[in-house]
Amino acid sequence: MNDPATHELARRDKEMIPTLLLRAMLFLVVACLVLVAYARITDRPLEAKFPDQPIVEERMIQIFGEMNGAARVLDGEGRLVADLSPEEGGFIAGMTRALSRERMKVGVVDSAPVRLVRYEDGHLALIDPATGWEAKLIGFGMDNTAAFERLLYTPIQEG
Template identity: 55%
Template sequence: MAATDPQKRRDTQSVEKVPTILIRAMFGLALFSLVLVAWARLTDQPLSAVPDASEPVAVERQIVIAGSNSGRATVYDDEGNVIREYGPMEGGFISGIWRVLRLERGKIDAPMDAPVRLVRYESGRLSLYDDLTGWRAELIGFGADNAAAFARLLD
């Protein structure tokens, strides 16, 4: 009998409702984002979140990465000399980069043994470029430990 009491029903319904102003604000924000992205695409705005590639280079090295799905990885210089070998417990990130390169190069049937450029800029930023596919990675975006794994290849 208490469940049919109109006063109790009104109280429970009002507590569970989301305020109308919040719903309007949510849709307004979504609409604003859509308009902003459409404007940027239609006016060919530059991709400002991409770091400047014309920054002065401190060190650059061509490397070849060979890996496996188990986490093993071997890094060679452009002459085929082994720079560093990683076991399955220590080569996870470098092997992961190898898997990305395998995927990107597989899309265009590029050779897997072609080198990539490992670049340290004067600002300390570390980047990896695959000139065959146009793929690039800003290594600090994967964490300091993972960037350090590639930084050691330059030393």
């Protein structure tokens, strides 16, 4: 019991997380809870929300994504817009998984069309009229946004 190695381990364990650091972490947690409680009690508006913008361009599309990243995009009437390889359609196929998850929650079929829109400020978004789900594409990087921007302007492929 009075083993010097045991005492050394106990002393070292006490020093692994300094008391000051633990108190600072506790303070941050309490401060976050106070801020959130204040915002809820005073009914403050959501300030991190994009301001409402008018839609200047829109296209109804159906997106079918594969797990390997390939994607097939049809217009609202079922005509082929793009048949993308796994290298070209990875992000688009990934968005179909997020969309499918939202649709599964409310029991909407995956083949229902979504709206690809451009707002007046130039930002793109996917809007699912069936669930109310919306994804602003600005947060996914320029390359991923450009993939959807191409779909907005790609003509119908004759096949």
